[in-house]
Amino acid sequence: MGALLAMSPTVPGTYHGYDHEFHLATVETRTDVCHSLRQLRAELRKLRGTLTQMASDAGLSVLSAGTMPTADWRTTRLVRKPRYDRCFEHYRDVVQRRVTCGCHVHVGIADQELAVQVLNRVQPWLPMFLAISASSPFYDSADTGYQSFRNPLWAGFPIGGPPPLFESHAAYAEHVRQLLDSDALTDMGNLYWDARLGTRYPTLEFRIADACTTIDETVLLAGLARALVLTCIDEIQAERPPVRTSPPMIKAATWRAARSGLTADLIDPMTSEKLPAPAMLDRFLHYTQEALKDLGDWEEISYLASHLLSTGTSSHRQHRTLTTTGHLPDVIDELITETTRELQ
Known part of the structure; x- marks a missing residue:
């Protein structure tokens, strides 16, 4: 059965x-700043290809998913860095148990006041990023019943989930300062909201998604994130009022996305209605369509979304493999294959 093994601490x-x-x-792999989906795809191929070769040279394999199905959190080794040591001492087993990987997308917004307004407006759509990326159905060699079990695993941290709504950048900064002063956060990096302002760069950072197994899924996620930001900016500049949603409804929509991915109904937090996952994804595409067309991304993103619905999310495919073979090692083998399939 596959096991998590530590690469040399100096290699990455x-x-x-x-x-x-x-x-x-x-x-963690980090692309350079990308200005097109084509550039992003090339960066992802380069990063995955080099990492795959490094792993192969060490007799290992690489897979990209929200969780590694058979990982034993009790025996995984933590990286020894002062920041990580402080975090572990503060949060203890919440850190140890969180053997997970996410996909974070940064979209540049130079004006921080504007970034806060966009942060407020993207929130109803954040559960869709989780549903699309769901890739963590197995944890500690067990089927969790979730499409993204990574999401509830993060509930142990004090600051997570949908962020509050903020009137201004000053209000955002003051709220973060209070969290730091209260000792709920050890540093800014532990601000684990589903989306936040970048802590090092002038960006809006989408953090809710599982690590995507395929490059196609990563490109889909990033393309939608950029189009969503541009759509929200257009609405702000046109002085259109935001759709008011309740925080509990957004949390409910997030839970449903983690539980079902794209395999069942999802919740639209703007209307509180349940919709079949394809209909909710279509609603998202319709909302961002103008921005996608302006960017020249519409054909690629609409194709990738349709393809995802036909193949199923990574979690769906993992379940399908387990149903077919009955063996978790086969799921791991398939994840390894999918992770590297688009490198040619």
């Missing part, structure tokens, strides 16, 4: 675009 840091996360067995 030796190469531009790579770093460790909390666990030695996880590697």
Whole structure:
């Protein structure tokens, strides 16, 4: 059965675009700033290809998913860095159990006041990013019953889930300062909202998504994130009022996305209605269509969305493999294959 193994602590840091996360067995890849989906796809191929070769040279394999199905959180080794040590001492087993990987998308917004307004407006759509990316149905060798179990695993941290609504950047900064002063956060990096302002760069950061198994899924996610930001900016500049949604309804929609992915009904937090997942995805595409067309991304994103509905999310495909073979190692093998399939 597949097991998580730690690569050399010095290997990822030796190469531009790579770093460790909390666990030695996880590697973070970071693209350069990309201005087109084509550039993003090329960056992802390069990063995955180099990492796959590094792993192969060490006798290992690489897979991209929200969780590694058979990982034993009790025996995973943590990276020894002062920041990570402080985080572990503060949150203890919540950190140890969180053997997960996410896909974070940064969209540049130079004006921080504008970024806060956009942050407020993107919130009803955040559950869709989770449903699309769901890739963590198995945890600790068990079927969790969720399409994204990574999402509820993060509930142990004090600051997570949908962010509050903020009147201004000053209000955002003051709220974060109070969280730091209260000791709920050890540093800005532990601000685990589903979306937030970038802590190092002038960006809006989407954090809710599971790590995407395929490059296609990653491109779909990033393309939708950029189009959503531009759609919200257009609405702000046109002085259109935002749709008011309740925080509990957004949380309910997030839970439903984690539970079902694209396999069942989803909740539209703007109307409180249940919709079949394809209909909710179509609603999202319709909302961002003008921005996607302006960017020249409409054909690719609409194709990738249709393709995802026909093949199922990574979680759906993992369940399908387990149903067919009955063996979790076969799920791992398929994840490894899908992770590297688009490198040619």
